[in-house]
Amino acid sequence: MQTSIKKFVECTVPISHCNLRCSYCYIIQENRRDADMPGFRYSPEYIGRAFRQERWGGTMLVNLCGAGETLLCPQITEVISAILEQGHFMNVTTNGTISAKFDEIARLPEELRSRLCFAFSLHYTELKRTHNLQNFAENVRRMQQAGCSVLVQLNLCDEYIDCKDEIKQFCIKNFGALPHVALTRNEHGGGVVHSLSSQDTLTRNISAMAESSSLRCSSSHVRTSGSSGMNFVTQEIGASHSTLLQEN
Numbered sequence: 001m002q003t004s005i006k007k008f009v010e011c012t013v014p015i016s017h018c019n020l021r022c023s024y025c026y027i028i029q030e031n032r033r034d035a036d037m038p039g040f041r042y043s044p045e046y047i048g049r050a051f052r053q054e055r056w057g058g059t060m061l062v063n064l065c066g067a068g069e070t071l072l073c074p075q076i077t078e079v080i081s082a083i084l085e086q087g088h089f090m091n092v093t094t095n096g097t098i099s100a101k102f103d104e105i106a107r108l109p110e111e112l113r114s115r116l117c118f119a120f121s122l123h124y125t126e127l128k129r130t131h132n133l134q135n136f137a138e139n140v141r142r143m144q145q146a147g148c149s150v151l152v153q154l155n156l157c158d159e160y161i162d163c164k165d166e167i168k169q170f171c172i173k174n175f176g177a178l179p180h181v182a183l184t185r186n187e188h189g190g191g192v193v194h195s196l197s198s199q200d201t202l203t204r205n206i207s208a209m210a211e212s213s214s215l216r217c218s219s220s221h222v223r224t225s226g227s228s229g230m231n232f233v234t235q236e237i238g239a240s241h242s243t244l245l246q247e248n
């Protein structure tokens with residue numbers, strides 16, 4: 001049976017806390033990291049009802065991503081389950097280290113897991129520094145074995161150039177494939193998310209990675225955040241905006 005997806009909905013999970021400290025983290029650079037884990041303003045049941053298909057006109061692809069680590073948000077498993085129970089497809093972006101949450105998700109009904117995808121952000125040097133690389137790899141494999149879809153994604157950063165072959169080997173050994181490469185920083189100037197000084201430098205580094213490491217940064221593998229061209233809705237499902245969640 002084919003299911004037609006009517007909308008893509010981008011949801012920000014209300015958490016800025018994270019167990020890692022990546023050098024390029026814009027939350028740290030903007031001094032927005034908060035030790036608090038405020039959690040959701042609404043209950044999972046309430047959020048689930050807000051995602052009823054009749055309110056939205058059909059099945060949706062719902063993306064959940066925190067400003068910090070998404071899976072550290074209290075009740076995140078229950079919220080994921082409540083949205084999936086409405087028949088939607090979901091993508092959850094994660095740093096792949098919170099094993100207890102993957103244990104919980106692996107216990108969700110198989111039918112729900114089959115509509116769940118994880119974008120595992122491979123923060124390679126930080127995972128290595130914190131001795132989390134094998135933990136990350138095991139969680140990717142565990143979710144794959146649990147029937148979820150998985151994407152291993154590398155954010156482009158200068159510090160990866162020196163270890164690009166190591167990254168390749170890690171991915172091939174653990175996943176049998178090279179990572180998806182994402183361009184998630186502002187390359188047009190005037191923004192705040194810079195870990196490179198100019199677009200020229202960025203372009204040179206993308207080319208260097210592509211040529212010397214076979215990371216294949218072709219246009220089909222480099223995704224600029226927010227440039228999908230899809231008609232999407234951005235909504236915070238936590239503490240501040242709430243129009244999405246007001247029941248009608």
Ligand code: SF4
Nearest residue numbers: 018020022025068095
């Ligand atoms: S995993 Fe994400 S939120 Fe955490 S420090 Fe790294 S970039 Fe920041």
